[in-house]
Amino acid sequence: MGGRTRRSPVGVVDLARDLGVSTATVSRALNNSASVRPELAERIRAYAESRGYVPNRLARGLSASTTRAFVGFVIPYVDTPAYSAVAAECARLLSRDGTHMILTITGNDPERELQQLRELVASRIAGLIISPSTGILAESRQILSGLPVVELHRACGIRAPGVFSDDEQVMTDGVLHLAGLGHTDIAYLGTPRELSNGATRWRGICRGMERAGLDPGRMPVRLLEPTRENARIGAEELLATPGRPSALLVSGGALSVGAAEAVHGSGRRIPDDLSLVVYGDPAWFVLSDPPLTTIQVSYSGLARKAAELLSRVLDADPDLSQGPHLVAPELRLAGSTGPPGTARP
Amino acid sequence: MGGRTRRSPVGVVDLARDLGVSTATVSRALNNSASVRPELAERIRAYAESRGYVPNRLARGLSASTTRAFVGFVIPYVDTPAYSAVAAECARLLSRDGTHMILTITGNDPERELQQLRELVASRIAGLIISPSTGILAESRQILSGLPVVELHRACGIRAPGVFSDDEQVMTDGVLHLAGLGHTDIAYLGTPRELSNGATRWRGICRGMERAGLDPGRMPVRLLEPTRENARIGAEELLATPGRPSALLVSGGALSVGAAEAVHGSGRRIPDDLSLVVYGDPAWFVLSDPPLTTIQVSYSGLARKAAELLSRVLDADPDLSQGPHLVAPELRLAGSTGPPGTARP
DNA sequence: GGTAGCAATGTAAAGCTTTACATTCACGAG
DNA sequence: CTCGTGAATGTAAAGCTTTACATTGCTACC
Numbered sequence: 001m002g003g004r005t006r007r008s009p010v011g012v013v014d015l016a017r018d019l020g021v022s023t024a025t026v027s028r029a030l031n032n033s034a035s036v037r038p039e040l041a042e043r044i045r046a047y048a049e050s051r052g053y054v055p056n057r058l059a060r061g062l063s064a065s066t067t068r069a070f071v072g073f074v075i076p077y078v079d080t081p082a083y084s085a086v087a088a089e090c091a092r093l094l095s096r097d098g099t100h101m102i103l104t105i106t107g108n109d110p111e112r113e114l115q116q117l118r119e120l121v122a123s124r125i126a127g128l129i130i131s132p133s134t135g136i137l138a139e140s141r142q143i144l145s146g147l148p149v150v151e152l153h154r155a156c157g158i159r160a161p162g163v164f165s166d167d168e169q170v171m172t173d174g175v176l177h178l179a180g181l182g183h184t185d186i187a188y189l190g191t192p193r194e195l196s197n198g199a200t201r202w203r204g205i206c207r208g209m210e211r212a213g214l215d216p217g218r219m220p221v222r223l224l225e226p227t228r229e230n231a232r233i234g235a236e237e238l239l240a241t242p243g244r245p246s247a248l249l250v251s252g253g254a255l256s257v258g259a260a261e262a263v264h265g266s267g268r269r270i271p272d273d274l275s276l277v278v279y280g281d282p283a284w285f286v287l288s289d290p291p292l293t294t295i296q297v298s299y300s301g302l303a304r305k306a307a308e309l310l311s312r313v314l315d316a317d318p319d320l321s322q323g324p325h326l327v328a329p330e331l332r333l334a335g336s337t338g339p340p341g342t343a344r345p
Numbered sequence: 346m347g348g349r350t351r352r353s354p355v356g357v358v359d360l361a362r363d364l365g366v367s368t369a370t371v372s373r374a375l376n377n378s379a380s381v382r383p384e385l386a387e388r389i390r391a392y393a394e395s396r397g398y399v400p401n402r403l404a405r406g407l408s409a410s411t412t413r414a415f416v417g418f419v420i421p422y423v424d425t426p427a428y429s430a431v432a433a434e435c436a437r438l439l440s441r442d443g444t445h446m447i448l449t450i451t452g453n454d455p456e457r458e459l460q461q462l463r464e465l466v467a468s469r470i471a472g473l474i475i476s477p478s479t480g481i482l483a484e485s486r487q488i489l490s491g492l493p494v495v496e497l498h499r500a501c502g503i504r505a506p507g508v509f510s511d512d513e514q515v516m517t518d519g520v521l522h523l524a525g526l527g528h529t530d531i532a533y534l535g536t537p538r539e540l541s542n543g544a545t546r547w548r549g550i551c552r553g554m555e556r557a558g559l560d561p562g563r564m565p566v567r568l569l570e571p572t573r574e575n576a577r578i579g580a581e582e583l584l585a586t587p588g589r590p591s592a593l594l595v596s597g598g599a600l601s602v603g604a605a606e607a608v609h610g611s612g613r614r615i616p617d618d619l620s621l622v623v624y625g626d627p628a629w630f631v632l633s634d635p636p637l638t639t640i641q642v643s644y645s646g647l648a649r650k651a652a653e654l655l656s657r658v659l660d661a662d663p664d665l666s667q668g669p670h671l672v673a674p675e676l677r678l679a680g681s682t683g684p685p686g687t688a689r690p
Numbered sequence: 691g692g693t694a695g696c697a698a699t700g701t702a703a704a705g706c707t708t709t710a711c712a713t714t715c716a717c718g719a720g
Numbered sequence: 721c722t723c724g725t726g727a728a729t730g731t732a733a734a735g736c737t738t739t740a741c742a743t744t745g746c747t748a749c750c
Contacts (some may be wrong), residue, residue, distance in 0.1 A: 009466075011736055022700045027738060035698060057468040059736030062403045069468065073448075078433035079426070086422035093450050094459060100468060103418075103436050103448040116440060117701050121354075123402040123414065123445060264634070289609070289634060356706055367730045372708060380728060404706030407735050 010051045019047060030055070061124055068099045068314060072120040072128035075152070076108035077226070081281040081299055082153065082252040083131070089303030090129065097311070099126070108225065110135045116308035117143045127314050129306050132156035134194055134225070152306055153278040155328035161199055161313065163306045165297040167197060167279075168204035171251065172330045174277050174295060175208025178247045182339050183275060187220040187238040187245035189231065189259055191252040198223060201251050201279075218246055224255070231258025239266050241272075246340040251279035251295070260288070271338035279329075290335025297329035355396045364392060375400070389467025406469055413444045413659060417465040417473030421453035422571070425598040426626040426644055427475070427498065434648030435474065442656070444471070453570065455480045462488045472659050474651050477501035479539055479570070493658040497651055500541035506658065506668055507650045510642040511671035512542060512624075513549035514645070516596065518676045519622050519640060520553025523592045527684050528620060532583040533591035534576065534604055536597040543568060546624075547598050550640040563588055569600070574602025584611050584619075591685040596624035596640070607634070616683035624674075642674035 012030075016023045021044070028036045029044035030053075034046075061067045073090060075083050091101040102120065113133045120128060127148030132140075136156050144158050151162030178186050188205055191198035202223070202235050209216040220241040224233035231254060238245060239262065250259040256278040268274040270290060278285075279295040291310040305325055312320045357375075361368045366389070373381045374389035375398075381389075385675040409672050417436060429519045441527030447465065451458040458478045462485050465473060477485075481501050489503050496507030523531050533550055536543035547568070554561040565586040567579035576599060583590060584607065595604040601623040613619040615635060623630075624640040650670055657665045 012738095013736080023737080024701080024739075025699060028699090031738085033739095037698065054463055054717090055406070056736050057464075058403045059705090060403070060738075062407055062707095063736075063738045065705065068448075078429055078436075081424070082428035084423055084433075087448065088429075088450050091450050092452065095449065095464075098464060100447045100464065102415075102445045103432065104440065104445075105433050105436050107437065108661075112440075118399055119402075119440075119443060119445070122399040190581075214616075329593045341436040357708095358706075368707080369709075369731075370729060373729090376708085378709095384729065385728090401706050404735090406703090407707075407737095408707045408709085410735065 009056075010053050011056065012053075014047055015044065015051065015053060015293075016017055019044060028068070042193045061336070066098060066124060066126055068126045070102055070123060070125045070308065072104055072117075072125045072130070074104045074106060074116060074120070074130040075213075076106050076131060076133050077253065078103075078105055080226070082253055085281075085299035086152065086303045086306065089300050090325050092306050093303065093307040106133050110134045110137045110140065113137070114143075115142045121147070127310055129310055134192065139262065141229060146317075148310070149209050149314060150306055150309045152302070153197055155324070159272065161309045161320055161322055163302055163309060163326050164197065164200070164324050164326055165183045165302065166328045167201045167251070168207070168329055170295050170329045171201045171249075172203025172208035172211070174211055174249055175205055177293075177331065177333065178249065178275060178337065179208070179214065180211035181247075181275065181337060184214060184340075185220075185243045185245040186214070186247045186249060187247065189222050189224070189234050189238060189242065189255055191226050191255070192223045197251070205249070226253035228254045228258035228261070231255040232262045233258075235259040235262035236266070239263070239268070245274075247275040247277070249277045253280070256280035269341075270336050272341040275337040277331075288336070293334045293337040294332050295329050296332060297327060297341040301327045354399050354401075354686050355402065357398075360393055360396065360398060364389060374650070409468060411471055413442060413471045415447055415468060415470045416447050416655065417447050417449055417462075417475070419449045419451060419458065419461060419465070419475040421451050421476060422520070423448075423450055425571070427642075428599055430626075431497065431648045431651065434645050435652050438648065438652040439655075446465035448559075448599040451478050454480045455482045455485065455565050457487075458482070459485045466492070467690065472655055474655055475501075479537065482532055486580065493655070495651055495654045495658060495659075497647070498542055500669070505668050506654045506665055506667055508654060509542065509545070509669050509671055510647065511673045512546045512596070513552070515640050515674045515676055516546045516549025516594075517553035517556070519594055520550055521557055522565055522638075522676065522678065523594065523620060523622065523682065524553070524557035524635065526592075526620065526682060528592040529559060530588045530590040531559070531592045531594060532586065534567050534569070534579050534583060534587035534593065534595045534600055536600070537568045543597070545581040557604045571598035571600045572604070573599045573603035576600040577607045578603075580604040580607035582613070584608070584681045590619075592622070592682070598625070614686075615681050617686040620682040620685070622676075622682060633681070638648075638679045639677050640674050641677060642672060646672045 012023045012026045017025045026044055029041040030048060057069045061069050071094060073087055078087060079086050087103060090219055094101050104116045106116060110133045114137050121143060129150045129152050131152045131154050149160040151160055153164060153193055155162050183274050186339060190201050193199045195200055206216040209219060220238050221237055224230040224234050263276060270276055277293045285292045305327060309325060357368045357371045361371045370381055371389055377394060402414045406414045416439060423429050432448060438444050449461045451461060455478050459482050466488060474495045474497050476497045476499050486503055493560060494505040496505055498509060500507050514525040535546050538544045538547055551561040554564060561588055565583050567583055569575040569579050595601050615621055622638045630637045630639060650672060654670060
C-alpha cells in the first residue's frame with residue numbers, strides 16, 4: 001500500500017463525499033468543464049476553496065501521462081548571467097502558467113547530462129529547454145528527439161527550435177571596429193568551435209578579418225571551455241604572443257572575467273597599450289575604467305523567446321519553425337577601444 | 346481514463362509479464378529488497394536494464410505519498426551569485442541523490458511566494474530551501490511549518506534550521522578597519538532591517554561604530570531592497586550627504602554593483618577621496634583599479650551546508666539543531682581602502 | 691403520448707508503483 | 721506422517737486525478 005500517514009490534504013474524494021456528488025463532477029467543476037450546472041459548479045469551487053484544496057500534481061500528471069506541471073532546464077553552467085539570468089526569467093515566465101521549472105546543471109559533462117535527462121524523463125516532464133554539453137552523447141540526442149525540446153545558446157543538431165544570440169554579424173562588426181581604428185594584430189579568445197555558438201562567432205570573426213583585408217589564419221586565437229581559469233591562462237598566452245597583439249576580442253560567458261583579470265595583471269594600459277572588446281554582462285563592467293566596449297545581448301529577450309518557443313512546442317504548433325530563432329546583440333562602443341598605441345616595442 | 350497515447354516507456358507490468366513473475370517481485374528486485382532470490386533478482390535487473398526501464402517518478406511519488414524526487418528552491422532573486430551560485434551548487438549536490446530541484450523565483454513578492462508555495466505543496470515536494478521574501482505572509486509561514494524546510498540567507502521566524510553567512514562579526518571588522526585608518530564619517534548602504542540578514546549586518550555595523558567610539562545614530566545610512574537601481578540612487582544620496590562621508594561600506598547582493606556604478610560616476614578617486622568596502626562576489630572585482638577591499642563568503646560552502654541540512658531535515662534527524670548554521674565570511678583587505686584623503690572641502 | 695436526443699451526473703478504469711497481506715512450497719521437527 | 725515455520729512469490733489495494741462510457745431524467749418534437 002501507499003502512504004500510510006494519511007496526511008491532512010483534502011482530495012477530490014473528500015470534497016465529493018461532503019457535497020454528496022461524485023468525484024467526476026468535482027473534477028469537472030474544478031477544471032471548468034462545461035457540462036456541470038453553473039450553480040453547482042460554483043458551490044463546489046467555493047467549498048474546495050474553503051477547504052484549501054490543492055490538486056495533487058503527481059496524480060494529475062500520472063493520469064494525464066503528460067502535463068505541463070514540470071519542464072526541465074538543462075544547462076552546463078549557471079555562473080554567468082547568460083545562464084542564470086535566462087534561467088531566472090524563464091522560471092518566472094513558466095510559473096505564470098503553473099509550470100515548475102526543474103533546474104539541472106550538467107557541468108558540461110556528457111555522462112551527467114545523459115543521466116539527468118533520463119531522470120527528467122522518468123519524472124514525466126512535459127518538455128525541456130537545453131543548452132547541450134560540448135560532447136553530447138548520441139543516447140542523449142535520442143532522448144531529446146522524443147521530447148518537446150527548445151535549444152538555448154547552443155545547438156546540437158536535433159530537430160528542434162532554438163534560441164540563439166545572433167553572434168555572427170556582431171562579431172564581424174567588432175572586428176571591423178577594431179580594424180577601422182587601425183589594428184592589424186587582433187587576438188581572439190573564444191569558446192570552442194564544437195559549440196555551435198563558438199562556431200558562429202568564429203565565422204563572424206573570420207568574415208570580419210577578411211573584409212578588413214587581414215588573414216584570419218595568422219590571427220592569435222585561443223578557443224577554450226568558458227571557465228574563468230581557462231580564460232586567464234588563455235589571455236595571458238595571447239598577450240605574450242610574439243606579434244604582441246594590439247587588440248583583444250573576448251567572447252563567451254566566464255571568459256570575459258578571466259580575460260579582464262589577465263589584462264589587468266599584464267600591466268597594459270587600456271586603450272593605449274591594448275584595445276579590448278568583451279562579450280558579456282553589463283553588471284561586471286561598471287567598475288572598469290575606462291568603460292568597456294562590449295557586445296551585449298538581452299537576456300530577458302532570450303528568456304522570453306525560449307519560454308514562448310517551449311510553450312509552442314508543447315502545443316505542437318505546426319507553424320513553428322524548427323530552426324534558430326535569433327536575438328540580436330548590440331556592439332556598444334566605449335572607452336576600451338582606440339587606435340593602436342605608439343608605446344609598442 | 347488516463348493517457349491514451351500509450352507511449353513506449355516500459356513499466357513494471359511489462360517486465361513482470363515478459364519474465365513471468367509478478368509486479369511485486371519486479372519492484373522488490375529493483376529496489377534491492379531482501380526477500381527475492383538473488384539469481385532471480387539479478388535476472389530481473391538485467392532485463393530491466395536491457396529494456397531501458399526507468400521507474401515513473403510520479404507514480405512512485407504518488408504511491409509513497411512523499412519521496413525525495415522533488416525539492417523546492419524558493420528565492421527572491423537570482424541575479425546575484427549569492428543566489429545563482431548557491432542554487433547551481435545545490436542543484437548539483439541534490440542531483441547526486443536523484444533529487445530534482447525546482448527553482449522558483451518570487452521576485453520578493455509575498456503574494457507570488459504564497460502561490461508558489463501552494464503549487465510546490467501540490468507537487469508533493471519532499472521539502473524546500475527558502476530565502477523568504479521581505480514581507481512573507483502568515484499563510485506562507487504556516488505552509489512552511491508543515492514541511493521540511495531549510496532557510497537560506499534570510500530567516501523568517503519559523504522553526505527550522507537555516508544557513509547564513511556570519512555577518513555580524515565581519516561587518517564589525519569592516520567598520521573597525523575603516524575607523525582604524527582614521528575615518529570618522531562612514532556611510533553605510535545595506536539591506537532593510539526587516540530582512541534577517543539586513544538586521545544582522547546592521548547590528549555588526551553598530552557594534553563596530555560603538556567600539557570605535559563613533560555614534561551609529563549619526564551615521565549616514567540607506568537601507569534598501571537589493572536592486573542595482575536602488576543602490577545607485579542610494580549611494581549617490583549618501584555621497585552627497587552634508588558630512589561628505591570619507592568611507593562607504595556596502596553590503597548585499599546587487600547593491601554592490603549599483604554602488605560601484607554611483608561611486609564611479611561621482612568622480613571621486615579611490616581610495617584618495619573615498620574608501621570603499623563592498624560585500625559580494627569576487628567575479629565583479631577583477632576589473633576594478635585599485636582592487637577592492639571586500640567581504641566574501643563561500644557560496645559553495647553555503648550550498649553544501651544547505652544541501653546537507655535539507656538532507657538531514659528530510660531524514661528527520663533528531664540531532665539537528667533548528668537554529669542558524671553559520672558560514673564565516675572573510676574581510677579581504679585591498680587597495681580601495683586607505684586613510685581619509687586631504688582633498689576634502 | 692412516445693421516443694429521440696441532450697444535458698447533467700455517476701461509475702469505474704487507467705495511469706504506475708509500492709507494499710501489506712495472502713498464498714505457496716519446502717524442509718525440519720515432533 | 722503431520723504440522724509448524726519461514727522464505728519466496730503472488731494478489732490486490734492504495735495513492736489521487738481525469739475521463740470514457742453508462743445512466744438518469746428531462747425537454748421537445750412528431
